[in-house]
Amino acid sequence: MPLTPEEEKRLREEIRRKLEERERRMKQSQEKAEEERQRHLEERLRARIREEEEERFFTERGYVKYINRYGEVEWLTPEEAEKRRGRKRTRRTSSRRKMRRRRKLLTWGINVGMVLFALMVAAALYRYNPRHPSSYGSLVVKSTLPGAVIYLDGKELQKFTPDTLGRIAAGDHFLTVYRDGFATFPPVIRVSVQPKKIQEVSFELKNVARMGRVVVETNQGPVQVYVDGLPYQLQDGSLVVPVGYHVITPVKKGFLADPPYRRILVEEKVARVVSFQMIPSENIAYLRISSNRVKANVFLDDRFSGMKASGQLIPVEAGTYQIRVKEAGFKSDPSFEIVGLEPGQTQEVVFYLSPETPGDTLHLFTENPGANIILDGELLPYVTPLPDLLVTRDVHFLNFMREEQLYQPDHDMLLDMANLRDKTIELDF
The missing domain is CATH 2.60.40.10 (Immunoglobulins)
Structure with a gap:
């Protein structure tokens, strides 16, 4: 509903009165603030004048200004002011000295406590440590x-x-x-x-097996005899081993065996005599080859050594050697090591063998069947012909034997299965 002229006039007059009242209050507030500011200025001016006159008055009479411990200003004679400053320095120095002493004692106490605690912990660990x-x-x-x-x-x-x-x-x-x-x-x-x-x-x-006796003859006794790479003790120059094929290796420090080993057939109730020449030499070095597999065979320059990688001492002529450790069904890490030996030097070499699944096949044939097969130094329970021999894709050493006669007496055949194209071996043997 629209306003009448009288209502509109009254509304406008009321609004104007309120605005005038607001303006009046604003002016009063501003005037009051200005008065307060002027009063503060006057008080500061009076205080400054009072301080200046006070300082001029006492200075003219020989007094000096002194600020006491409460921050108040005092006017004293020079002698009194100097005395006050001396006492203040003495009190301050004494207080600082006491504080430094307390801090030093506290530091010493903390350090001693930490040392005692560390000793107690160390003693407890030393006493209860299972690795002690x-x-x-x-x-x-x-x-x-x-x-x-x-x-x-x-x-x-x-x-x-x-x-x-x-x-x-x-x-x-x-x-x-x-x-x-x-x-x-x-x-x-x-x-x-x-x-x-x-x-x-x-x-x-x-x-618990059929046994045979082996008589070991050497020109230098006594010697340490290894049978299939394991140490045996001679009793009256002989030893008892299960019947079958065995590798006999003599070892004596300062001597080289000729031949280095013999692969023989031991029969029941028959004394088998094997002879070795032990040759003294000043040009001898020693190898100590070990691995995580005590049944692994050691090959030096691709020749079977007659020893196992069990950490036994192997006398060799000083020089440079390529060493391999082989066991069927296992892969060697590293695959080989090359070492140089000086006379009298002992070199330790360590290999790690991990199981490996056979992934290749060899076909082995000889002109006359029935030849024993030697793979990686071990005599296999098979004879030729053997059309399918499972082997790993690695380097292998192969030889054949018939009535203790090796196909290659000096060294075994080296087969690199990864690069061997023809997997068939046919020999006139």
Whole structure:
């Protein structure tokens, strides 16, 4: 509904009155603020004039200004002011000295506490650390016949009886030994290893196979004899081994064997005599080749050495050698090592063998059937013809034997399966 002229006039007059009232209040506020500002200016001016007159008055009479500990201004004679400053410096120096002393004592206390805490922690770790030497013991493992492979907690070790196993964790362990053609009694021994103590464990090896005797003759005795790469002890110049083919290797420090080894057939109730010439030389060096597989064979310059990669000492003539470690069904890392040896030097070489699935096939034939097959130093339980021999795609050493006569007496054939096109070997043998 529209406003009447009278209503519109009254509304306009009311709005004007409100605006005038607002303007009046604004002017009053501004005037009051201006008055307050002027008053502050006057007070500051009076205070400054008072300070100037006070300073001029006391300065003319020889007084000096002094600010006390509460921040107040005092006018003192020069002597009194100097005395006050001396006392202040003394109090301040004494306070600082006390504060420094407190800080020093606190620092020393903290450092001593930290050292004591560290010593307590170290003592606790030293006492309860399971790797502490006091948590280990040793085992001396023996067998009635030496040369048995030692197994600890089901794991094959790189050791043969008799030997000492050091740093065995304290507690219960299971121990056994194994040697071809023999049964172990007791089969397993549970031994409780005591910290810092040496305990002896003995096994009895009983013959459970047909055995034969081997007589080893050398021009230099005694010698260490290895049978199939495992150490044997000669008894009255002979040793007893299971019937079948074996590799006999003599070792004597300072001598080279001629021939380095013999691969022979041992028969039951027949003493087999093998002879070696041990040749002394000043140009001898030594190799100690080991791997995680004690059954792996060692090849030097692609020649079978008659030794296993079990860490035994191998005398060789000083010079440069290419070393390979081979076992069927395993791949060697590295594939080979080249070492140079000076006279009297001992060189250690370590290989790691990992299982590898056969991925290639060899076809082996000889003119006359029935030749024994030697692959990577091991005599296989097969004879020629063998049309399908599964092997890994790796480097292999191959030889044949008939009535202890090798097809290649000096060195085995080197086969690189990755680059061998014709997988068939046919020989006039």
